[in-house]
Amino acid sequence: MSKTTALEISNISKKFERPGRPTIEALRDINLSVKQGEFVSIVGASGSGKSTLLRIVDGLTQATGGTVSVNGKIVTRPGKDRAVVFQQDSLLPWKTVIDNVAYGLAINGVSRREREQTARHFINVSGLQGFESHFPHQLSGGMRQRVNVARALAVSPDILLLDEPFAALDAQTREVMQTELLRIWEEEKKTVVLITHQIDEAVFLSDRVVVFSARPGQIREEIEIELPRPRDLEVKRSATFVAYVDHIWKLIEQEVRMGMKS
Amino acid sequence: MTFWARTYDFLQGDSRTSSLVRVAFSVAVVLLIWEILTATVVTNSLLLVPPLEVFAALGRELANGNVWTNGVATGVALLVSFPVAVFIGVAGGLILASNRLFSLTAGPMLMALYSVPVVALAPLFIAWLGLGFASKFVIVSLVAVFPVLVTTEVGLRATDKALVDAARSFNANGWQIFTTVTLPYALPYVVSGVRVAWARALVGIVVAEFFGSFAGFGFAILAAGQTFDTATLLAYVILLGAMGVIGSLVFESAERRLAPWRHE
Incomplete structure (x- = not known):
């Protein structure tokens, strides 16, 4: 197919x-x-x-x-x-996790109720439950990148x-x-x-x-x-995995x- | 060992009680040194009086209503001119940050004005505007406007590029980038400028009142000085100091609330 x-x-x-x-x-x-x-x-x-x-x-x-x-x-x-998950910390430090995840939706004029619902869904998908009202500086690097991923997913890009x-x-x-x-x-x-x-x-x-x-x-x-x-x-x-890595490593x-x- | 170590840890801690203990301790030390000075070195009461006499004078001024009269004169002048200065400073900072050519052209001149001690021009303003509110207003606004203007521009230009990229990648337009990224990023800078401006405004008002007024803390200090009433003079200085400290604490906590991520 x-x-x-x-x-x-x-x-x-x-x-x-x-x-x-x-x-x-x-x-x-x-x-x-x-x-x-x-x-x-x-x-x-x-x-x-x-x-x-x-x-x-x-x-x-x-x-x-x-x-x-x-x-x-x-x-x-x-x-x-399209949506980007950036390499640096590109979360808004003055917004909570849920508001950061909903940021792209807010920019695109989605209503508050709808974007909160969507944000909650992707917070769950990314394993961020319980951290909704934390600020980025209160999270570890890994958790912050989860927020970054959730924020990109929230705008439902292809x-x-x-x-x-x-x-x-x-x-x-x-x-x-x-x-x-x-x-x-x-x-x-x-x-x-x-x-x-x-x-x-x-x-x-x-x-x-x-x-x-x-x-x-x-x-x-x-x-x-x-x-x-x-x-x-x-x-x-x-x-097989090691062979792939080896091959690519030699090229680079x-x-x-x-x-x-x- | 453990007792001292624990005391030390408590005193350098972040709790409200430990910071109160620290403040009380430093005030006590200053009062003690002051008391010792007046008892041993500077015994001439025209030059310096012991702390207790200053507090007695403060009580007297409170009782006879002079603090109230002078406080209203100084307070009203500050409450009108300071917000105006902040407003003009923020507006000016916005204009400077919005246009590079404008900022390059006006920047050096503004820097020169920022560096000139504007209070030195006080006699000139009084000659123009007469004694009273108008000259106080102009002097306070002028000294307070520059710190706000400069920090606003710096804050608006400091925006993290990664945050702007993220906003753009979500298709944000220029106005949305400004309101959701640039402005919130600049706010704590603005508040720190306001804090500096408040300290300068207090200097400005006192100088303005020295030269051109019939009431106010500056007027009262000058009057007390001319009658060699050192205790009353210092009582008003303490009031001004309290105003400075309170303003500083208020703006500091505003800064912390606006930008908690910078304090951890």
Whole structure:
């Protein structure tokens, strides 16, 4: 059964022009299509422009060339069909958990009653029950990222864009959050694009891993991850998993070494 | 050892009682030093009188209604001019933060005005506006407006970019970004500016009353000084000090309430 395409990235390139300094070419000719309900991760050395690509897909940054289309419509600005889980703490520190989760809905003019209901639902989905009236500074890093995920889910986007969401967490919390994310993804059936530099995270979560080259970011290789689902942390010890990680690591290592020479 | 350690922990704690004990202790130390000074070094009562005499003078002024008369004059002038100063300061900060060119053009001039001790111009304002309310109003507003203006602009410009990105990614328009991110982010800055402005306003009102008024705490201090009534003079200084401390505490707690995440 062939699924419909949710996200189509065609010939995207991005150059940062800086007056009086050399232009940076961040992305060159990126072509990628993501199917409805697919979980795709993008990995690459730092500075490979993967976060820039995510911002272009969301519409926060304009590409220099090429187009992004979501469900057949060309993206020019952020829209309800996409939501981002950001890497830093991007929660509003003066709002409680429930108000943070409802923030996107409030911006889009949803009535107070309805957005409270929706927020409560996604607070439960993300395992935040009992923390509704806490402020972000009263939560641990892992709990804060749950709020970030819940806030993105609350606007019911078709595509969830995750920009290194667990990079700031300690290793144990990160693993817990990965399994939580998988569970939520299986329940909510969203299309997910994840940016990460953790190769094992990408392999564990994804249907497909896209490896970026060093600057300018280009697609070096796409790898289908054929591990059975549902997956649990056990799978990380299997030989197939280790082989995938090993293969991707070698690709990135070459890029990093080449980047060091230039 | 354990007793002293426990006492030490209690005294440096955050509880209300321990902070009251700390305040009471520091007040007691100041009063003690003051008492010792007047008993040994400065025995001339024209220069300094012991604390008890100052409190006696305070009682006298309360009883004969002078504190009331002067308090109304100073209080009304402050209650009218201070909110005006805060309002103008916030409005000015908004304008400066909204336009880079405007801020670059007006910034240096405003900085110069902020640095000039405006109270030095007090005699000039009194020559223009006469003795009484009008000159007090202008002097207090002028000294209080700048701290608010500067901190408002700084606060509005300090907005965390990650928060703006999050708002934009939810499709927020410029006005929504301003009301849900930029403004709440700037509020604690504004309040800290208001706190500084209050301290400056108290200086402003006293100086204005020195030069140009018939009533007010500044007027009473000057009058007491000219009749060598040191006890009464210090009684009014204590009242002004209390006003400063109360204002500072009020604005500090407002700041804490508006931005609890900064205090933990």
